[in-house]
Amino acid sequence: xxxxxxxxxxxxxxxxxxxxxxxxxxxxxxxxxxxxxxxxxxxxxxxxxxxxxxxxxxxxxxxxxxxxxxxxxxxxxxxxxxxxxxxxxxxxxxxxxxxxxxxxxxxx
Amino acid sequence: xxxxxxxxxxxxxxxxxxxxxxxxxxxxxxxxxxxxxxxxxxxxxxxxxxxxxxxxxxxxxxxxxxxxxxxxxxxxxxxxxxxxxxxxxxxxxxxxxxxxxxxxxxxxxxxxxxxxxx
Numbered sequence: 001x002x003x004x005x006x007x008x009x010x011x012x013x014x015x016x017x018x019x020x021x022x023x024x025x026x027x028x029x030x031x032x033x034x035x036x037x038x039x040x041x042x043x044x045x046x047x048x049x050x051x052x053x054x055x056x057x058x059x060x061x062x063x064x065x066x067x068x069x070x071x072x073x074x075x076x077x078x079x080x081x082x083x084x085x086x087x088x089x090x091x092x093x094x095x096x097x098x099x100x101x102x103x104x105x106x107x108x
Numbered sequence: 109x110x111x112x113x114x115x116x117x118x119x120x121x122x123x124x125x126x127x128x129x130x131x132x133x134x135x136x137x138x139x140x141x142x143x144x145x146x147x148x149x150x151x152x153x154x155x156x157x158x159x160x161x162x163x164x165x166x167x168x169x170x171x172x173x174x175x176x177x178x179x180x181x182x183x184x185x186x187x188x189x190x191x192x193x194x195x196x197x198x199x200x201x202x203x204x205x206x207x208x209x210x211x212x213x214x215x216x217x218x219x220x221x222x223x224x225x226x
Contacts, residue, residue, distance in 0.1 A: 032210070032211070034208075034212035034213070036153075036213075042218075043203055043215075043216040043217060043218050043219055044153065044203075044213075044216055045215075045216070046208070046212060046213065046214040046215070049208060049209075049210060049212045049214075050210065055214065087152065087153055089153075089212065089213070091210065091211035091212055094211060095155070095158065095167040095168075095169075096155050096167075096169055096170075097143075097155040097158075097211070097213075098155070099152055099153040099154070099155070100152075101152050102152045102153075
């Protein structure tokens with residue numbers, strides 16, 4: 001199974017900051033990576049797929065990049081509503097679908 | 109709009125059974141594979157099971173294989189997760205999710221809580 005490791009596990013940033021979260025896969029996943037955002041008590045919501053493609057309706061301050069085993073989620077100009085936990089997910093070698101352990105974001 | 113609504117969660121004793129339902133609306137249900145994903149209290153996300161759009165492919169996480177069974181009723185636009193031989197480790201919020209254009213998940217339901225406790 002492909003393991004995904006996110007870093008950092010948590011972070012605290014101010015409104016307007018640029019935030020970057022990293023997701024490292026245990027083997028190459030050929031951009032078959034999605035990012036989700038989960039607010040407390042809510043279901044995860046798809047932000048990006050294919051590593052860098054923005055889901056319809058998701059604000060353009062979210063962007064993704066990377067290749068091979070290393071991928072990033074960047075939030076340009078962090079907003080108050082961006083609090084919560086972000087997860088990466090690989091869908092290259094399935095089943096099983098696997099997720100990173102999550103990155104909890106606090107907005108100061 | 110596309111909507112998924114889970115139901116059937118509750119409190120069950122170890123060794124017991126429960127059947128979860130996921131009612132879909134706003135899209136052609138029979139065209140899509142459906143997943144179940146769980147999240148233990150305060151923990152991350154764990155994929156549980158998937159059933160292909162035509163019912164020909166069923167896959168399970170190692171942690172539930174042999175105990176859980178996924179099914180669907182296209183006439184009811186509903187996906188099911190039959191959970192048997194439950195243990196305390198199965199305590200979690202269970203989400204259903206639709207397969208996206210590629211193999212990501214979109215959207216997700218709001219989840220239903222399963223608590224296994226004596």
